[in-house]
Amino acid sequence: xxxxxxxxxxxxxxxxxxxxxxxxxxxxxxxxxxxxxxxxxxxxxxxxxxxxxxxxxxxxxxxxxxxxxxxxxxxxxxxxxxxxxxxxxxxxxxxxxxxxxxxxxxxxxxxxxxxxxxxxxxxxxxxxxxxxxxxxxxxxxxxxxxxxxxxxxxxxxxxxxxxxxxxxxxxxxxxxxxxxxxxxxxxxxxxxxxxxxxxxxxxxxxxxxxxxxxxxxxxxxxxxxxxxxxxxxxxxxxxxxxxxxxxxxxxxxxxxxxxxxxxxxxxxxxxxxxxxxxxxxxxxxxxxxxxxxxxxxxxxxxxxxxxxxxxxxxxxxxxxxxxxxxxxxxxxxxxxxxxxxxxxxxxxxxxxxxxxxxxxxxxxxxxxxxxxxxxxxxxxxxxxxxxxxxxxxxxxxxxxxxxxxxxxxxxxxxxxxxxxxxxxxxxxxxxxxxxxxxxxxxxxxxxxxxxxxxxxxxxxxxxxxxxxxxxxxxxxxxxxxxxxxxxxxxxxxxxxxxxxxxxxxxxxxxxxxxxxxxxxxxxxxxxxxxxxxxxxxxxxxxxxxxxxxxxxxxxxxxxxxxxxxxxxxxxxxxxxxxxxxxxxxxxxxxxx
Amino acid sequence: xxxxxxxxxxxxxxxxxxxxxxxxxxxxxxxxxxxxxxxxxxxxxxxxxxxxxxxxxxxxxxxxxxxxxxxxxxxxxxxxxxxxxxxxxxxxxxxxxxxxxxxxxxxxxxxxxxxxxxxxxxxxxxxxxxxxxxxxxxxxxxxxxxxxxxxxxxxxxxxxxxxxxxxxxxxx
Numbered sequence: 121x122x123x124x125x126x127x128x129x130x131x132x133x134x135x136x137x138x139x140x141x142x143x144x145x146x147x148x149x150x151x152x153x154x155x156x157x158x159x160x161x162x163x164x165x166x167x168x169x170x171x172x173x174x175x176x177x178x179x180x181x182x183x184x185x186x187x188x189x190x191x192x193x194x195x196x197x198x199x200x201x202x203x204x205x206x207x208x209x210x211x212x213x214x215x216x217x218x219x220x221x222x223x224x225x226x227x228x229x230x231x232x233x234x235x236x237x238x239x240x241x242x243x244x245x246x247x248x249x250x251x252x253x254x255x256x257x258x259x260x261x262x263x264x265x266x267x268x269x270x271x272x273x274x275x276x277x278x279x280x281x282x283x284x285x286x287x288x289x290x291x292x293x294x295x296x297x298x299x300x301x302x303x304x305x306x307x308x309x310x311x312x313x314x315x316x317x318x319x320x321x322x323x324x325x326x327x328x329x330x331x332x333x334x335x336x337x338x339x340x341x342x343x344x345x346x347x348x349x350x351x352x353x354x355x356x357x358x359x360x361x362x363x364x365x366x367x368x369x370x371x372x373x374x375x376x377x378x379x380x381x382x383x384x385x386x387x388x389x390x391x392x393x394x395x396x397x398x399x400x401x402x403x404x405x406x407x408x409x410x411x412x413x414x415x416x417x418x419x420x421x422x423x424x425x426x427x428x429x430x431x432x433x434x435x436x437x438x439x440x441x442x443x444x445x446x447x448x449x450x451x452x453x454x455x456x457x458x459x460x461x462x463x464x465x466x467x468x469x470x471x472x473x474x475x476x477x478x479x480x481x482x483x484x485x486x487x488x489x490x491x492x493x494x495x496x497x498x499x500x501x502x503x504x505x506x507x508x509x510x511x512x513x514x515x516x517x518x519x520x521x522x523x524x525x526x527x528x529x530x531x532x533x534x535x536x537x538x539x540x541x542x543x544x545x546x547x548x549x550x551x552x553x554x555x556x557x558x559x560x561x562x563x564x565x566x567x568x569x570x571x572x573x574x575x576x577x578x579x580x581x582x583x584x585x586x587x588x589x590x591x592x593x594x595x596x597x598x599x600x601x602x603x604x605x606x607x608x609x610x611x612x613x614x615x616x617x618x619x620x621x622x623x624x625x626x627x628x629x630x631x632x633x634x635x636x637x638x639x640x641x642x643x644x645x646x647x648x649x650x651x652x653x654x655x656x657x658x659x660x661x662x663x664x665x666x667x668x669x670x671x672x673x674x675x676x677x678x679x680x681x682x683x684x685x686x687x688x689x690x691x692x693x694x695x696x697x698x699x700x701x702x703x704x705x706x707x708x709x710x711x712x
Numbered sequence: 713x714x715x716x717x718x719x720x721x722x723x724x725x726x727x728x729x730x731x732x733x734x735x736x737x738x739x740x741x742x743x744x745x746x747x748x749x750x751x752x753x754x755x756x757x758x759x760x761x762x763x764x765x766x767x768x769x770x771x772x773x774x775x776x777x778x779x780x781x782x783x784x785x786x787x788x789x790x791x792x793x794x795x796x797x798x799x800x801x802x803x804x805x806x807x808x809x810x811x812x813x814x815x816x817x818x819x820x821x822x823x824x825x826x827x828x829x830x831x832x833x834x835x836x837x838x839x840x841x842x843x844x845x846x847x848x849x850x851x852x853x854x855x856x857x858x859x860x861x862x863x864x865x866x867x868x869x870x871x872x873x874x875x876x877x878x879x880x881x882x883x884x
Contacts, residue, residue: 133852136862168851314807314846352791353847355860394750395790397845411749413788470850472809478851510808546808560811564845
């Protein structure tokens with residue numbers, strides 16, 4: 121009989137939630153009690169909201185336990201392992217009985233994330249045992265030509281998962297058709313979109329799938345060298361990639377005449393990014409790999425013609441590469457079964473913000489945004505109202521509640537003014553001010569503009585200044601018109617994707633939440649009560665008991681009143697720090 | 713724009729001598745190869761915690777890189793620092809998810825507790841406070857990173873307590 125397995129999820133989020141302590145505790149229990157179970161590691165299972173997660177696989181099946189801290193693990197081992205009694209109320213997901221969170225997995229189709237959270241990412245043997253490297257072996261064994269590989273990718277209909285949505289097969293075809301003795305394939309792992317973390321999870325959870333995707337890509341386009349451009353902010357991903365590359369070299373998946381394919385020589389190196397959002401743009405990324413400032417170059421020539429070191433270069437995103445081995449092994453038709461007419465397959469979304477079940481989900485294209493947020497995501501916490509979802513990071517936009525039935529595919533999302541982007545979904549509730557969100561993104565793009573194009577460099581700065589004065593209560597009547605004018609000019613006159621999309625957050629919020637802008641400018645009010653300078657704190661006479669706590673603690677002594685008498689806030693002195701509001705035990709301070 | 717990253721150079725008050733020998737293995741590793749500027753600077757920063765002026769000059773002379781190119785790259789990327797930093801670097805995440813979960817209050821609480829502004833280092837050179845764009849820990853927002861440890865689902869109070877605990881450990 122197989123040993124019972126105890127698997128701890130040790131991705132970055134899991135570790136941040138304390139999974140490493142749980143793992144250490146398990147190690148000590150295992151050593152001290154001489155128990156007969158196998159302790160294993162894996163990476164992100166996707167259920168970040170229940171971290172730390174521990175999966176126990178016994179003869180009956182799999183049980184995933186949630187919120188497993190050091191105390192809980194002892195209890196679970198005591199009952200489940202020693203006495204064979206699973207603790208049902210701690211189980212968050214299993215196929216054996218109903219749990220509240222089972223539905224988080226039910227609607228998912230895992231292709232890119234197929235191994236995440238099930239295998240040990242630091243073991244090539246585990247990857248191989250799950251059909252790992254079978255796709256490249258199939259190419260070698262059945263002597264599949266590069267034309268056929270490219271045709272499969274074309275037939276699968278997969279489009280770039282990094283945000284652009286360009287056909288991956290077309291890209292490969294262009295790179296193949298350019299003749300050169302040296303060609304490069306680059307994996308873009310510079311996941312700069314704030315709010316997106318699927319690439320990190322994939323690299324941490326299944327680095328070999330990304331490597332295999334790159335190897336297949338290299339075979340298809342005839343690349344001689346591969347580069348993974350990974351953010352330095354992801355130390356765990358870099359560590360696991362290095363381990364994976366070394367293992368793949370030892371097993372002959374990288375090197376000379378790979379798997380006996382005559383003349384197929386290919387190796388992969390990691391380049392650590394140095395922190396610049398613009399390096400997600402292909403030509404800027406290439407400049408950065410070459411050791412220059414990451415400034416975009418004019419296209420054409422496209423990288424497929426003249427890229428890294430002026431040689432033909434193909435760049436794909438992490439998630440795209442992770443899909444490739446599955447498509448080659450299972451066939452293009454199998455992949456194209458999922459999705460909509462123009463957007464095939466599945467997409468990974470990172471759910472974050474004001475949502476109950478934050479985490480990673482992989483769903484077929486064509487599912488509605490509402491289903492993702494309410495069925496998989498479990499809705500909005502604290503009974504608040506769902507207001508909007510931000511899709512596509514700083515290049516994307518906010519999709520309001522009334523468009524929540526939009527299906528996710530590249531074209532439908534684009535029609536709303538947002539973009540699919542890399543798939544970061546930040547959910548906002550009624551307490552989120554949309555003008556503040558627009559300001560937040562402009563602040564980001566303004567700081568990240570490389571400075572090459574005047575409209576992007578200066579235009580974003582001017583837009584930010586306008587948004588700042590609106591949220592400070594100094595908005596002018598003509599500000600909305602000015603924002604719209606600048607937005608159009610920046611879009612039209614910027615060289616790269618960063619500038620061309622920088623105004624999107626402002627344009628979508630203006631389109632769907634214009635009333636909020638108007639409330640800030642004309643009424644000097646923030647409807648979401650998020651912009652501090654526009655708030656007024658007042659004491660509700662009926663509720664004030666005269667306990668004096670607010671008056672004592674007010675940093676500017678703007679509150680006066682005798683003990684047991686109703687207090688008063690002097691508005692001209694108030695700095696709107698909110699201290700009194702959070703201190704009052706009687707809810708006697710109103711916020712307008 | 714990215715040029716605004718260039719902060720006023722603080723005089724090296726402690727007047728510490730920079731040990732230039734430490735950088736030799738890095739230069740040895742990359743010398744003569746192409747595309748080395750960023751890895752060399754990353755190597756230097758890994759050793760010194762920032763890139764001292766003397767090290768710039770030494771790398772430039774020995775690797776044949778132009779000082780102007782090096783300075784251009786060092787000021788372009790967020791990762792590079794031209795000033796000495798504290799022993800512990802506190803990176804408070806200001807990504808979208810953290811922003812909507814009130815990351816500002818974390819930065820404000822730390823600023824108040826340490827008496828430094830964003831980007832500054834405490835006088836005892838123990839802590840440097842930084843804001844970063846996204847740590848990729850969005851599902852557990854708001855988050856911060858000190859060294860290699862990530863702390864999640866914070867409140868201002870908790871963040872300050874974590875820093876206090878590090879202080880206590882350091883003074884022992």
